[in-house]
Amino acid sequence: MKAHPHVGRFAERVVSGRDDGGADERVVIWIEHRPGALWAVGRMVNPQHRETDEPRADDYVWEGHELEDCLEVANGALEDDVVVSEDVGATAKVRPFLRDELLKPLEKYFFGRD
Numbered sequence: 728m729k730a731h732p733h734v735g736r737f738a739e740r741v742v743s744g745r746d747d748g749g750a751d752e753r754v755v756i757w758i759e760h761r762p763g764a765l766w767a768v769g770r771m772v773n774p775q776h777r778e779t780d781e782p783r784a785d786d787y788v789w790e791g792h793e794l795e796d797c798l799e800v801a802n803g804a805l806e807d808d809v810v811v812s813e814d815v816g817a818t819a820k821v822r823p824f825l826r827d828e829l830l831k832p833l834e835k836y837f838f839g840r841d
Contacts, residue, residue, distance in 0.1 A: 735759040744812030766797035
């Protein structure tokens, strides 16, 4: 699967590690903005092995209107995956999702400015 920018996807993190069997595993967690002023958090395991890069309904872990709730859920999922990857020996650091990184594309979307 090739990675393509997704409309509405405002931020994304990738956690690399190993699965229970010791094989390489890649987890992608993202935040997107949807019509109706909805935020959504998605989590996809090994997207490179899928036939399409489109998320499935069960890839979404949260949807709602509050940005702070969105950040809490996204960073919680991210932290959980980072801890698991560290437990199997991964050492790469993954930065948390920040409010400002979501507000910038949101302002660009609504007001057409950077």
